[in-house]
Amino acid sequence: MMESSKDEIDQFVESNLSNFSINGSGWHSLIRDMLYEFCIAGWNLDEKVFGKEKFGGLRCYISSPDEALNKKIQEIKSKYIRLSGKTCEKCGKEGKGRCVNSWETTLCFEHYLETINILEIDNDDVKINDKYIFNIDEISRIEIQNSYGQMTLYISSTFTNNEKTFQFSRWEPNFYLLLNSIPQHLFSNKDKTYIKSMFENLKNCEICGYKSVFENRCLRCRKESWNSSLLEYYENKLEYLKEIQMDIFIDEDDNEKVRQLDKSFEKLPDHKFLFNDEELEKYKKELQEMDL
Ligand SMILES: [Zn+2]
Numbered sequence: 001m002m003e004s005s006k007d008e009i010d011q012f013v014e015s016n017l018s019n020f021s022i023n024g025s026g027w028h029s030l031i032r033d034m035l036y037e038f039c040i041a042g043w044n045l046d047e048k049v050f051g052k053e054k055f056g057g058l059r060c061y062i063s064s065p066d067e068a069l070n071k072k073i074q075e076i077k078s079k080y081i082r083l084s085g086k087t088c089e090k091c092g093k094e095g096k097g098r099c100v101n102s103w104e105t106t107l108c109f110e111h112y113l114e115t116i117n118i119l120e121i122d123n124d125d126v127k128i129n130d131k132y133i134f135n136i137d138e139i140s141r142i143e144i145q146n147s148y149g150q151m152t153l154y155i156s157s158t159f160t161n162n163e164k165t166f167q168f169s170r171w172e173p174n175f176y177l178l179l180n181s182i183p184q185h186l187f188s189n190k191d192k193t194y195i196k197s198m199f200e201n202l203k204n205c206e207i208c209g210y211k212s213v214f215e216n217r218c219l220r221c222r223k224e225s226w227n228s229s230l231l232e233y234y235e236n237k238l239e240y241l242k243e244i245q246m247d248i249f250i251d252e253d254d255n256e257k258v259r260q261l262d263k264s265f266e267k268l269p270d271h272k273f274l275f276n277d278e279e280l281e282k283y284k285k286e287l288q289e290m291d292l
């Protein structure tokens with residue numbers, strides 16, 4: 001086999017980099033490293049390499065009829081699927097697998113946050129991600145969906161005659177703040193009664209520590225409040241609270257980090273996590289073992 005010169009390798013790497021269909025430049029250095037490793041393994045530089053993002057990982061579809069070379073190629077490919085699963089596709093910083101609009105992708109927290117609508121209400125002005133969208137007075141109609149977990153707002157602008165629609169879901173920070181700011185007369189009688197009763201009857205969430213429980217489930221952390229049906233899975237209330245709190249503390253999917261931006265509910269001043277360091281370490285170990 002002929003040794004390739006450094007120039008030839010560089011040219012191979014740069015020309016094949018554009019054969020990868022990726023949503024950003026965060027994986028460019030990974031792709032370069034991978035292409036370089038293919039060269040070193042003995043890949044024929046005249047053969048193009050194509051690849052793309054799939055399920056949040058870097059995929060590359062090459063193989064070789066040469067068994068020894070093919071084994072090396074497959075090992076390199078697996079290595080970069082693994083590495084890309086921890087690298088933000090947009091910027092290259094440390095990332096995690098995220099589900100964005102039912103699409104799997106690997107993003108750092110910052111770029112993940114950019115995919116979420118963060119609502120803010122300032123003097124009846126509604127903003128999404130710091131951008132003014134409409135004023136509460138401009139809402140002409142509202143539709144509630146998904147058991148009060150989603151709403152479509154119809155906005156009639158006074159400047160133009162078109163009606164715009166915006167959809168919000170409870171996963172988005174300040175969804176409930178917005179729901180609670182909407183003028184009562186826009187709701188149907190049934191919705192009006194339900195929503196009024198929801199905000200008037202909020203109970204304390206012993207899990208996440210906000211006044212956000214309605215009908216035995218927390219509107220904020222989405223967890224079920226302790227009740228006897230959970231005895232099927234947990235020894236007692238304390239064990240349940242500790243385990244769910246540890247999940248929130250570990251925050252594998254950054255849900256709690258996103259919820260920190262939510263001002264819909266009142267924080268309980270005396271709330272504390274009930275687990276100790278030792279229990280947390282033990283629980284983390286158990287989770288790791290389950291992953292393996
Ligand atoms: Zn990023």
Ligand SMILES: [Zn+2]
Nearest residue numbers: 205208218221
């Ligand atoms: Zn909660």
